[in-house]
Amino acid sequence: MTVKVPVVRNILEANEQMAEDNRRVFRDAGLLVINLMSGPGAGKTSLLERTIDALRQEIRIGVIEGDIQSSYDAERIGQKGVQVVQLNTGGACHLDGNMIKSSLAALDLKQMDLLMVENVGNLVCPAAFNLGEDMKAMILSVAEGDDKPLKYPAMFQQCRVLIINKIDLLPYVDCHLGRMRDRALQLNANLEIFEVSCRTGEGLDPWFDWLRRQVRERKAEVDGTKS
Amino acid sequence: MHEMSIAQSVLDIVLQESHNHKVNRVLSVAVKVGELSAVETESLRFCFDFLTKGTLAEGARLEIERVEVTCHCQECGSNFTVQELIFACPICKSPRVEMLSGRELSVESFEAE
Numbered sequence: 001m002t003v004k005v006p007v008v009r010n011i012l013e014a015n016e017q018m019a020e021d022n023r024r025v026f027r028d029a030g031l032l033v034i035n036l037m038s039g040p041g042a043g044k045t046s047l048l049e050r051t052i053d054a055l056r057q058e059i060r061i062g063v064i065e066g067d068i069q070s071s072y073d074a075e076r077i078g079q080k081g082v083q084v085v086q087l088n089t090g091g092a093c094h095l096d097g098n099m100i101k102s103s104l105a106a107l108d109l110k111q112m113d114l115l116m117v118e119n120v121g122n123l124v125c126p127a128a129f130n131l132g133e134d135m136k137a138m139i140l141s142v143a144e145g146d147d148k149p150l151k152y153p154a155m156f157q158q159c160r161v162l163i164i165n166k167i168d169l170l171p172y173v174d175c176h177l178g179r180m181r182d183r184a185l186q187l188n189a190n191l192e193i194f195e196v197s198c199r200t201g202e203g204l205d206p207w208f209d210w211l212r213r214q215v216r217e218r219k220a221e222v223d224g225t226k227s
Numbered sequence: 228m229h230e231m232s233i234a235q236s237v238l239d240i241v242l243q244e245s246h247n248h249k250v251n252r253v254l255s256v257a258v259k260v261g262e263l264s265a266v267e268t269e270s271l272r273f274c275f276d277f278l279t280k281g282t283l284a285e286g287a288r289l290e291i292e293r294v295e296v297t298c299h300c301q302e303c304g305s306n307f308t309v310q311e312l313i314f315a316c317p318i319c320k321s322p323r324v325e326m327l328s329g330r331e332l333s334v335e336s337f338e339a340e
Contacts, residue, residue, distance in 0.1 A: 001340060002254065002338055002339070002340045003248070003250065003338070003340065004336055004337075004338050005244055005245075005248050005336055005339060006335070007240065007244050007335060007336050007337065008333060008334070008335055008336075009240050009333060009334050010332065010333050011233055011240070011332045012236065012332055013240075092229070092232075093229055094229070124265050125229055127265065128264065128265060128332070150312065153263060153312050154263050154264070154265050154330075157263060157326075185322070186312065186313050186314065188314060189314065189323065189324075190322075
């Protein structure tokens with residue numbers, strides 16, 4: 001006899017559960033967590049280096065470095081004297097909730113105001129896996145072209161922040177900044193967009209200010225729930 | 228994306244539920260895949276067929292329902308289907324919209340004996 005069994009279960013439920021567990025840990029520690037995503041070579045690590053240099057006197061920053069292989073990025077970040085842990089996915093194209101959970105033992109979250117998670121360089125898969133973060137941010141470099149929002153809509157759709165990097169290369173590439181912005185905003189009108197060059201430092205101050213404000217708001221929120 | 232691990236998760240869910248419902252053979256599995264979930268359906272089917280070999284679900288049909296992207300306009304209250312990835316209300320043009328569907332990735336049911 002044939003029977004029809006109703007199920008209705010999220011295929012990614014195991015990950016969602018892990019992400020929820022992580023979120024609880026992050027909430028208890030009272031810090032802001034940002035999942036930073038981009039294609040390979042768009043400038044995630046460079047942005048982190050710049051951000052740490054600018055803010056480390058006022059904000060305690062920690063970093064989880066996600067890569068398929070190597071500890072090169074963690075070494076770069078480690079030189080800045082902040083807490084950092086390297087995650088190697090060993091082939092997997094994205095970080096997931098379980099990997100983040102396993103890395104938390106190596107970090108002292110109580111001594112942190114902001115945790116930046118650098119995802120594996122990939123514009124597709126990381127968007128589908130929540131890690132327990134407060135927000136997703138992405139970097140797109142002008143060298144990748146202004147058509148990318150149309151080709152990778154899911155990521156643009158879910159991010160709170162878009163950092164357009166390598167604007168110092170604009171004279172040398174066929175990228176129309178206005179078109180890139182319009183296409184991104186068409187997918188997600190709530191995107192905060194920053195146009196920067198991590199190489200020259202141009203345009204980074206508004207990003208730092210925005211980040212300061214987010215950390216401050218998180219602190220106020222945490223203090224509010226305590227009192 | 229990583230259709231192999233998605234297919235593995237589908238199979239894990241189906242085998243677990245098969246065990247709970249004490250069935251011997253799975254004939255078909257119905258899944259929902261949102262248009263914005265970045266899952267390639269032909270690749271998912273291929274991986275599913277590969278992984279099910281030697282399990283209760285060997286030879287089972289994977290029935291994939293694609294779910295279109297729909298939004299709710301927070302300005303005028305209308306619901307609409309997103310065309311050509313423009314996330315703005317076609318009635319009042321507001322970009323203040325909330326996504327209702329399109330990111331689904333779920334096992335809905337399966338047929339077994």
